[in-house]
Amino acid sequence: MSRRMALTVAAGAAVLVGAGAYALAYAGEQPPALTHATARYTAPAAGHDGSLTFTAYVTTSSGVDDVKVLAWPQNSSLAEHEPTAKEMAEAEPAVCKPFRKHTAICTYGVRTTASDAGSSPRGVWHVAVLATAQNGTRTLDTRAADFLVK
Incomplete structure (x- = not known):
């Protein structure tokens, strides 16, 4: 191999290594990703309480620090201005358990x-989620999942 070709290959390898290091560093700063979000609402009936259950997978390279959840009716004042990250900081926490590496x-x-169901608005409800990673990055999804109250 000629000296010129060897220098070209070495320079190319250095560029690729540098680009890979940059990509890894950049990937580490990505905000949490929410996937497979579902909400299940069961109305109270025959003297038994109902329930709302929300589940989502949260993926972040630095680990999940906190996830806040808020259910809100589509036909409410929140529909005019959806929940903000500041408002969501006061919402109730979800319980998170490790699933896979980074998830x-x-x-x-x-x-x-x-009584709760009787005073709740009927129709479509949305579930807002604020996920915070251990590195401080956050993701707000104001419509992570929907459910219907009849």
């Missing part, structure tokens, strides 16, 4: 009484 499964559940 946790987060679940939020709440019981609903007949």
